[in-house]
Amino acid sequence: MSEIRNNLRYTSTHEWIRVDEDGLVTVGISDFAQSALGDVVFVELPEIDGEVDAEQDVAVVESVKAASDIYAPVAGVIAEINESVAEDPSLLNADPYGEGWIFKLRVDSLESFDDLLGADEYQEHCQAEDQDH
């Protein structure tokens, strides 16, 4: 079973979300997602300062097999991008919750966070997807 961290929020499209101490919101893909994708070979990062809506596709992760869109979990402005994953895409496989983060958002409010999945809800979501296979 893939690792699901309790201190993170998740989306049904398998992004994880963390609110950092500086108020920025870090986004990556879950362990479940990286495991399902397989070897990540290319990451297309968003542009810094770009304004994004919730559920807007903002980045692309390519595995050997397929390209997958990465969606903004909440509305905001792209504050930082992780250049390291562009140089070494395998970081998404090796450390999805750490060095494999993709971008950080600056958000106006944390209100829409209530719509995101908690760890337990996300676990149920992954189990349901597993059973579909």
Added chain:
Amino acid sequence: MKTPLHDIHVQLKAQMVEFAGWQMPMRYGSTIDEHHAVRNHAGMFDVSHMLPVDITGTESTKFLQHVLATDVRTLAEDGHALYSVILNENGGIIDDLIVYRLANEQYRIILNAGAATADLDWINQQLRSTHFEVKINPRRDLNILAVQGPEAIKFAEQVLNISLQTVRRFSATKFSGIFIARTGYTGEDGIEILCTDEVLLKLWEQFHCKGVVPCGLGARDTLRLEAGMNLYGQDMDTTTTPFESGIAWVIKDLAAERDFVGKTALLSQQRNGIPTKLTGIVLEGAVMRSGYEVSTSVGKGIVTSGTFSPTLRYSIALARIPRAAKGECEVTIRSKSKMGRIVRPPFVREGERVHR
């Protein structure tokens, strides 16, 4: 459908996918690791979904000369093999295959899983209309284990306890009832073993103990694409001729007397001009996929197979583009235009870059 190794694949935690109605392993762990295992050491593939068909009878040669685009009379000795295609009347490709000469008037062809039913319908239809003295025997009782890589022959000799030194590339032999062909779909040396369920399970276990790495369809795809080999149904189908599919070399004797299904259409296409070609594209900074649009200085085309090459570490693709196209091209990737270069496949041979 399931191969006899299905439970073993599941035990090995393979990601299973459906392919042509079969539950097949896509990858056991990392596709890239499996790919490198085959390029540098040895890997094995369960390809039991493919269908061997025996063609026997006093007029087998005549029948195959009619059905296949390549003349089977060029198979000078028992055990020799050649790559060919079955064409329809329009010169379109019904399937590609390897045909082995087992003995005088005895042949074995191996059909793609996705095309096997249509192939058999077509072959039987051809038999009814030609009345040759031939028996068609699909061998669902036979499985196929492909062991591929620079160390494949060494391991196969140890496991099977035979010498394969006399079995040349692209030929086959029989050993204790097991059919062993020095063929494959990876661009590496190796063998394909045709055997019963019991033997398959035993061989898999023995090769696994030797350290031969189980490989899935994912690695099979990156390996064949690096080697510049077509995938039937993706790079070619019933609407494309061998001339438009990068395999004009299978058509060796259009001027000769032998008639075969599709010959008239091929001659006509040769006279009237062949509009497209299937060739290679290399591109850095993104990954090409099947269906992406290609723009060249002489018109548009389409990517038929694309991937990330684990050996070269950039994207490689086969694409059907205007015949005169060369040099640089643009590939549309997620509404953005990326610069690629038209090159002649193969991309990799024996682990080294060979395209220019």
